[in-house]
Amino acid sequence: MEQYHSKRKMSEIAITHCPICNSTNLRRKWSVKDESISKETFRLSQCESCSFLFTNPQPSSQDLWKYYQSEDYVSHSKSTKGFINYWYRKIQKLNLSLKFKAIKSYVPRGTWLDYGAGAGDFVKYIKSKGIKIDGLEPSETARKTAASHSICLDDPSAIQHIPNNSIACITLWHVLEHISDFYNILQKLTALLKPDGILVIAVPNYLSLDGQKYAENWAALDVPRHLWHFTQHDIAHIAESLNLDLVKTSGMVFDSFYVSLLSEKYLHGSKMNGLFNGLQSNLSAWKNKTPYSSQIYILKKKAL
Numbered sequence: 001m002e003q004y005h006s007k008r009k010m011s012e013i014a015i016t017h018c019p020i021c022n023s024t025n026l027r028r029k030w031s032v033k034d035e036s037i038s039k040e041t042f043r044l045s046q047c048e049s050c051s052f053l054f055t056n057p058q059p060s061s062q063d064l065w066k067y068y069q070s071e072d073y074v075s076h077s078k079s080t081k082g083f084i085n086y087w088y089r090k091i092q093k094l095n096l097s098l099k100f101k102a103i104k105s106y107v108p109r110g111t112w113l114d115y116g117a118g119a120g121d122f123v124k125y126i127k128s129k130g131i132k133i134d135g136l137e138p139s140e141t142a143r144k145t146a147a148s149h150s151i152c153l154d155d156p157s158a159i160q161h162i163p164n165n166s167i168a169c170i171t172l173w174h175v176l177e178h179i180s181d182f183y184n185i186l187q188k189l190t191a192l193l194k195p196d197g198i199l200v201i202a203v204p205n206y207l208s209l210d211g212q213k214y215a216e217n218w219a220a221l222d223v224p225r226h227l228w229h230f231t232q233h234d235i236a237h238i239a240e241s242l243n244l245d246l247v248k249t250s251g252m253v254f255d256s257f258y259v260s261l262l263s264e265k266y267l268h269g270s271k272m273n274g275l276f277n278g279l280q281s282n283l284s285a286w287k288n289k290t291p292y293s294s295q296i297y298i299l300k301k302k303a304l
Contacts, residue, residue: 012057015045019183019228020237023049026056030216032223035266037067042223044216050237053206053229061180067225068139091254096125099173099202099296102250106298107198110168115189116175118142120151134158159188167192171200174294177226183238190242190301199244199299202252203230205291210260210281219262220255220293235297244299251292256281259293 017024025048032055033041045056059067099122110132114123117135119142126133135153137143143153170189176182186199193199204220205211206229211218221229232249239246257278264274278293285292 011060011063013060013180014057015054018047018050018052019054020052020234021047021050023047025049029053030221032216032221034067034223035219036222037069038224040224044221044223044229050233051231052234053231055223055227055229058180058227059224064180064224065139068141092121095252095254096122098252099171100125100129102248102296103169103171103198103200103298106247106300107169108194108196110194110197111166112169112171113162113167113189113192114171114173115156115185116172116178117146117153118173120146120149120153122171122173123153124149124151159192162192164191165194167197168194169198169200171202173200173202174204176201177203177222177228177230180227182228186238186242190244193301195301195303197301199301201235201297201299202294203235203297204255204259204293205231205295207231208256208281208291208293209284210256210263210277210293211291213277213281214260214263214267217263217267218259219266220259232291232295232297235295235299239297239299242299243302245302246297247300248296248298250296250298251282251285252294252296253282253292256293 018026026045027048028043029046030044031041032044033039042055044053046053112126112131112133114133114135117123117137120135120137123133123135135151136156136158137146137153138156146153170193179185189199206218206221211220220226236246257275260278260281261271261274264270281293284290
């Protein structure tokens with residue numbers, strides 16, 4: 001078993017058991033630098049039994065918030081500063097419509113819930129479609145940003161007031177990788193779903209072509225904010241354990257460009273290389289059926 005010795009002045013949690021298969025057979029895979037905020041280096045472990053990859057050790061819950069305190073963290077802000085942030089915001093409206101299009105035909109009639117709603121853009125978009133939706137977001141900064149744009153979000157503790165078997169669709173857009181106790185949260189969210197309700201999980205996939213190309217320099221590893229690094233195999237295993245059917249997998253085509261551009265920025269490379277690698281990744285996913293840089297998993301609750 002690997003041993004860690006951190007010089008950081010913060011409390012850390014060492015993961016000794018794989019949260020997917022409970023194996024203790026872990027190996028060190030990469031050392032990854034947090035290029036966006038802290039410039040600290042974090043280690044990634046991989047389970048030898050099921051190949052699940054995760055940041056290890058991880059900042060404790062009382063320290064993790066520090067790694068989100070930056071205007072550069074785009075999901076919690078409205079900043080358009082810099083080339084990448086500017087185009088992220090420009091493309092966001094189109095991306096919202098693509099998200100809705102990807103899942104709407106699978107969702108039964110009823111209320112939606114966006115868990116980890118960031119600055120509330122998806123909540124606002126779904127409301128514009130005449131659909132009732134609530135949003136939960138742990139970051140007070142993000143909730144304040146949403147409120148400044150007339151979007152009301154609640155703290156995740158509000159989940160205790162939602163009746164079981166009452167929600168038609170629960171979405172987690174690039175959220176699950178941030179949640180330390182992700183399996184317990186998924187259990188709670190699954191209980192909230194109506195029979196035949198839909199759970200939507202969107203996460204990066206390091207087995208994509210761009211993920212494999214950049215390896216430990218792949219920006220979507222985003223340590224330590226990304227605690228877990230899921231593949232389709234991992235999501236399928238989780239779905240089975242929660243009595244959910246994986247009914248559809250699709251790609252988020254803009255993410256490969258965004259992540260590749262960010263990876264090139266960290267490597268002091270060129271924007272053209274980033275755009276080319278993003279395009280290659282999408283073409284490989286479309287033609288060769290490799291994973292997309294980010295994948296959408298649509299999970300359906302099995303009727304009792």
